[in-house]
Amino acid sequence: MCVDSAPPPPSRVTRRGVLAGAAALAGTAAALSAAPSAAAAPGHAPESTGAAARVGDLVIEGGTLLDPATGAVTEDAVVVIRAGVVREAGARARVEVPDDAPRLDAHGRWVLPGLVDAHIHLNTAAEAREAVRQGATSARSGSTNFYQDIAVRELARQAPDVAPRLRAAGVFVTPDLGDTVLADPDLTPLARLKGGVRSAEALRRVVEVNLARGADVIKTRVNERAGLPEQDPLAQVYSYEQLSGIVAAARRGGKGVLCHSYSARGCDDAVRAGIRSLEHGVFVSERTLYDMRRRGTYFTPTLTAIAGLADSPNPVLAERGRRYLPVLKEAVRTAHLMGVALVAGTDSSGGRIEPIGREVELMHASGLSALDAIRAATTRSAQLLDLQRTVGRLARGFAGDAIVVDGDPLADVSVLRTPLRVVRAGLTLW
Known part of the structure; x- marks a missing residue:
């Protein structure tokens, strides 16, 4: 037995209903309403309204930055994230650090893209x-x-x-x-x-x-x-x-x-x-x-x-x-x-x-x-x-997603299993 070979009807009602059911099963609506407000932690932007994404401003400073694309390692690096996007990343002497953004101290740690x-x-x-x-x-x-x-x-x-x-x-x-x-x-x-x-x-x-x-x-x-x-x-x-x-x-x-x-x-x-x-x-x-x-x-x-x-x-x-x-x-x-x-x-x-x-x-x-x-x-x-x-990188124009790990991942990749901090779109998770 075969099915009708015509493409499925592009019913807006059907799509909305199906995806609403998926959201209910996944619990995403509840997660969205229960997500912490911007003021709950450093690095969080003010709570947005409507469907606009919550993104943050953050400066990750003092860590050793690894760029997977080039293999470059930069000590005492600074990553500046504005509205969830990397504005600058590199050696402290070459980066203009804003005074008004929250700080994440990464001294003695390594910083990688998410x-x-x-x-x-x-x-x-x-x-x-x-x-x-x-x-x-x-x-x-x-x-x-x-x-x-x-x-x-x-x-x-x-x-x-x-x-x-x-x-x-x-x-x-x-x-x-x-x-x-x-x-x-x-x-x-x-x-x-x-x-x-x-x-x-x-x-x-x-x-x-x-x-x-x-x-x-x-x-x-x-x-x-x-x-x-x-x-x-x-x-x-x-x-x-x-x-x-x-x-x-x-x-x-x-x-x-x-x-x-x-x-x-x-x-x-x-x-x-x-x-x-x-x-x-x-x-x-x-x-x-x-x-x-x-x-x-x-x-x-x-x-x-x-x-x-x-x-x-x-x-x-x-x-x-x-x-x-x-x-x-x-x-x-x-x-x-x-x-x-x-x-x-x-x-x-x-x-x-x-x-x-x-x-x-x-x-x-x-x-x-x-x-x-x-x-x-x-x-x-x-x-x-x-x-x-x-x-995949922490470079200008890339997403402000990062992990901070306790050790050199090039010497011991196992440190990646347990990130000390995670940053997503300029928002610190804890």
């Missing part, structure tokens, strides 16, 4: 807040069940101190949508499909509905899940032809595709189909990595998630994690040597938010230099998210 988690599942406002608290001031969603990530994205635009700047993926393009068909009137016809979302028409419909709801990217899969013991992560669920149809539908809407992948054949099919980024990719082959470099396909290995399987109380998952992690580390090392663009993502989900600094640490352990591992969570991820002129 980190980017390029694969995370944010279903609630509480999870979004925790991600920022751990240093992820920007992120890309790995999909949610009921468009909650779109609600979180809107929360971030109005109250950046409680949510990371987010690229939302909407709902997963997967054979079995499950209860997700209840999320949207335009998805309910898919519940009648006996074989699931597999036909060209059905695949196109899920992509088009996502785009109609405001998704920034499209998330799909080529293999089953590694985190479910009853599934085989090497079993392929979509063919090259099906993946190509998903990519084509996304491109018509001007969007890229991230693809959940494990097997060598699955990874190869996904890359040849034209995905923008390969997620997980444990058994990706050197031939496919070469093709990724040629095409400019990004690689998000999510080492944190694979490492977490080894700690599972389930023996199937624990054994899977122990077997997969060294294979994935070698794939990351090979990809880096071949010049494939690596980006950092934790694949955090289910209410547990892992620190993005842990992913940087695991990338470093896989053979990347400390600086290259940091770039995977800053400048490289910013490029993937098309935020390279906004995110």
Whole structure:
């Protein structure tokens, strides 16, 4: 059985209703009303009215500033943030420091741009807040069940101190949508499909509905899940032809595709189909990595998630994690040597938010230099998210997002796991 191949109706009422439901599930409306006022902490701008974003003025002074783009290290640096945007950054002698802005003393600490988690599942406002608290001031969603990530994205635009700047993926393009068909009137016809979302028409419909709801990217899969013991992560669920149809539908809407992948054949099919980024990719082959470099396909290995399987109380998952992690580390090392663009993502989900600094640490352990591992969570991820002129550096015109850490991350990347302070759009979190 097929579904109507016509695009979903651009009903304003339907879109408002669907996204209002997503906001209710995510708790973003409550988070916005409960967000602290500007006067609650130094560095906060006066509370804004209406839908205008709260942004702040702040001077971060005295720390050692690292610029991931160039690798430059500046001691006794000053970062001046006005209305949430960096006005100046550099050595104190070269920066004009305003007298009227709040100060954040970073003497004896290191200052870096806020980190980017390029694969995370944010279903609630509480999870979004925790991600920022751990240093992820920007992120890309790995999909949610009921468009909650779109609600979180809107929360971030109005109250950046409680949510990371987010690229939302909407709902997963997967054979079995499950209860997700209840999320949207335009998805309910898919519940009648006996074989699931597999036909060209059905695949196109899920992509088009996502785009109609405001998704920034499209998330799909080529293999089953590694985190479910009853599934085989090497079993392929979509063919090259099906993946190509998903990519084509996304491109018509001007969007890229991230693809959940494990097997060598699955990874190869996904890359040849034209995905923008390969997620997980444990058994990706050197031939496919070469093709990724040629095409400019990004690689998000999510080492944190694979490492977490080894700690599972389930023996199937624990054994899977122990077997997969060294294979994935070698794939990351090979990809880096071949010049494939690596980006950092934790694949955090289910209410547990892992620190993005842990992913940087695991990338470093896989053979990347400390600086290259940091770039995977800053400048490289910013490029993937098309935020390279906004995110990943503390330079004039960039977002006033920063972390302050207790130690030299070039000597010990583990300091990134526990930022001492986080600044989002010129607003200090604590």
